[in-house]
């Protein structure tokens with residue numbers, strides 16, 4: 001099921017999903033979402049959300065950031081800074097801050113939370129000064145388990161930020177916005193797009209079976225190539241595609 005946050009005052013957002021499909025961010029096919037080892041692991045899905053493409057399409061990116069700013073404007077307008085965890089949320093944090101500054105007629109700063117070589121989040125020193133004692137909304141592109149937002153928030157809190165809320169472009173966590181807010185301990189959370197698409201274990205995947213639903217395995221996205229080399233007989237029956 002796919003849900004898009006909508007508001008009668010902002011009908012443009014109704015067009016988000018067709019846009020995402022048009023630029024191939026939301027793909028349909030036969031995908032392996034996680035490493036298929038140890039044997040038997042790795043969920044299969046008929047959909048793939050290729051988030052890396054979004055920000056290379058300025059028209060779609062701007063539409064998304066306009067919608068993000070709208071949600072923040074309605075939900076938590078008393079903010080000072082928009083923060084995005086590196087690398088994926090740097091562009092949406094910046095662009096959302098631009099739109100919010102226009103809506104609120106005051107400057108909303110934008111910062112990112114940096115990642116070190118071990119993948120740990122930290123605040124660059126200059127940005128730490130920007131967020132200290134300020135009300136911050138965290139923007140994240142896609143979340144599957146809100147884990148990276150938790151880590152980014154720790155870095156912000158350590159720098160003295162006050163987290164007012166969190167907003168996601170795409171929520172694949174299976175949690176509602178309210179559940180996410182509770183889990184993160186923040187007053188407000190909002191997902192622009194909520195994706196709860198079914199995933200399957202290999203042995204019950206309808207696209208792997210000898211049925212009309214059988215689909216070629218996509219070997220260019222996710223872990224389809226690993227799967228195909230691990231299970232050559234299945235790959236031969238299904239076929240592969242890029």
Ligand SMILES: [Zn+2]
Nearest residue numbers: 044205207208
């Ligand atoms: Zn399958």
